[in-house]
Amino acid sequence: VRLLEGSDPPALRAQRFLAALSVIAIEQPGLQRGVVVLNAQGSPPDLDVLNAALTGLEQEHPLVEPVPVREIFDVPLATDDAGEPLERELAPINPQDPPVTPEQYDSTRAALDGYKSLLPAPDALWARGDRALLVSLSSAWAGGAGGRARAREELDVVNVEIAQFLGGIHVPVNPTITLTSRKAEIPVTFLNDTNLTLRLRVGLSSEELTFPDGAFQEIELPPRNTTFRFAIEARGSGTFPLTLTVTSPDGLLELQQTEVQVRSTFVSNVGVFLTVSAVLFLALWWGNDFRRRRRKRAAAAPASGADQPPSDAALPGAPQ
Numbered sequence: 001v002r003l004l005e006g007s008d009p010p011a012l013r014a015q016r017f018l019a020a021l022s023v024i025a026i027e028q029p030g031l032q033r034g035v036v037v038l039n040a041q042g043s044p045p046d047l048d049v050l051n052a053a054l055t056g057l058e059q060e061h062p063l064v065e066p067v068p069v070r071e072i073f074d075v076p077l078a079t080d081d082a083g084e085p086l087e088r089e090l091a092p093i094n095p096q097d098p099p100v101t102p103e104q105y106d107s108t109r110a111a112l113d114g115y116k117s118l119l120p121a122p123d124a125l126w127a128r129g130d131r132a133l134l135v136s137l138s139s140a141w142a143g144g145a146g147g148r149a150r151a152r153e154e155l156d157v158v159n160v161e162i163a164q165f166l167g168g169i170h171v172p173v174n175p176t177i178t179l180t181s182r183k184a185e186i187p188v189t190f191l192n193d194t195n196l197t198l199r200l201r202v203g204l205s206s207e208e209l210t211f212p213d214g215a216f217q218e219i220e221l222p223p224r225n226t227t228f229r230f231a232i233e234a235r236g237s238g239t240f241p242l243t244l245t246v247t248s249p250d251g252l253l254e255l256q257q258t259e260v261q262v263r264s265t266f267v268s269n270v271g272v273f274l275t276v277s278a279v280l281f282l283a284l285w286w287g288n289d290f291r292r293r294r295r296k297r298a299a300a301a302p303a304s305g306a307d308q309p310p311s312d313a314a315l316p317g318a319p320q
Helices: 012-027 047-058 070-072 102-118 124-136 145-166 269-306
Strands: 176-179 183-192 197-207 216-221 224-234 238-247 254-264
Touching: 012 047, 012 124, 047 254, 102 145, 102 176, 102 197, 124 145, 176 238, 183 197, 197 224, 216 224, 224 254
Parallel strands: 176 254
Antiparallel strands: 183 224, 197 216, 197 238, 238 254
């Protein structure tokens, strides 16, 4: 049912659904089986996708034949030689574990979904990955270690190819950027060696910076070198790290994480006000202290002269 959902065109979703049914038929071509598809409760099916899938089944599909549901469950009543209904006892079965673990399957599916979100259109790896996920759960695998190993190999091939593809996307490592103002745009250069235009999500994180355009931004990365500018705002001066995390648009695949050292040299308005206020305060204090000392000296000078005895020339009766 998951193949019928999504935002892709109805014809493409129907084609994937028919391809999945074909894979089920090819697993054991000599065994006739019935497959019933139920949509999620409370979620009506997309009629355009449903009509496209039914149209594909009606055009004499070589591996799949549409039948009414009642024919799948309408089993003729078996009778014995006397014409009496035949009774059989159901033998207990021990269900075997699937060839791959849920963790292996889920991690590969998440990697493939993230890979798909990078691309503008389906490619060969996209189709091989879908097939590998279906085949890895096939009950046709032998029930030993060899069968499980072959099933895991189907998933390993997909994971290796995705890792090799992601190796063509490079992000700069540990540059240092200097800010001379509170608000600025930092340049980040990406290198894309995949020869495809990709969709990426860039996450910005720092305790000393804010991001006016948002902490997460989606970009389209063309081949070769491309520089993008991200708006940041510093809360103060100093040197602090800015972490850049590059992922697929859905966040399932982390391509790279790098750290940028940001050096902010700007002084905030509050800092300027405090500095100027401190200088003015010191200037006023020094001025008041200087005037106070000067008045004290001026007041002390006459008092000192009055306490001195008069000279002999100034005494009455002194010889002239």
